[in-house]
Amino acid sequence: MRASLLLFSLVLLAPGCGKKKPPQLLGDGTALLDDVRTRPVPDDVQARFQIRLRSKPLDLSGTTGGGLRMDRPGKGQIIIFGPIGGVLATLASDGDGASATITKDKVHYVATDGEALLREATGGAAGVDDLLAMLVGDLPFDDAPVRDITAVEDGIQAVLEGPDGVIVEAVMDPADKLPVRLTARDKQQSLLIQASYEGWTTLDGQRLPERVEVEVPAVDLSVAVRYQGWARLDEAADFSIATPEGYREASLEEAIRQGVKGLGDREE
Secondary structure, rough: OHHHHHHHHHHOOOOOOOOOOOOOOOHHHHHHHHHHHHHHOOOOOEEEEEEEEEEEEEEEEEEEEEEEEEEEEEEEEEEOOOOOOEEEEEEEOOOOOEEEEOOOOEEEEOOOOOOHHHHHHHOOOHHHHHHHHHHHOOOOOOOOOOOEEEEEEOOOEEEOOOOOOOOOEEEOOOOOEEEEEEEEEOOOOEEEEEEEEEEEEEEOOOOOOOOEEEEEEHEEEEEEEEEEEEEEEEOOOOOOOOOOOEEEEEEEOOOOOHHHHHHHHHHH
């Protein structure tokens, strides 16, 4: 159960990096970064998706469906369906706190400070709205200082100084002015999270991803999300993190810390 909870709480980022000699940098890389950072992305959207999961430490493997809703900044909900129907788990943020509801166990985990929790779970690499931004292909860390911009094999790479000493590498497509891959590393250059994008669709003239792949090395987690069409958010969308009737309430912070500790104990 804690393994499933940790998975849903960490959901985010993906691979890549060829070793061929990169092409020369053409044009103004700073202008490209500005274009990618400022491109319009809808804040209030929803989508259904298929998700493929793999994590040896968490004993997870398989494909199922789910749904995503968000009203940025800060409000979002991810619903994971069970293999034979029904809701398996729900992860939500109301802009302040966060919750994870595990249907099978009838347990509702709550954190009053969702931002602090997510930064702890990702080693300081991402907060709540950073996560939501990545899920819709919006380059996060708008105010992060730029350390370097160079050409790489699959685009133009900007190296950004993220929070808490985190370094973010953002690879961008200079033709479409869209993100290709995001990689976050800590002070020791250890990989924290990675996300890559494949295929784009249009909603009201704005580009949204068709596929997002996620890697979280700390839990040997690989996630591939294929969206099945985007739409504007329903006016009745509810991002409440209140405990459902009949569910036991527990601490989300403690559950995630115990899950991470358990994985570390298994590796020793």
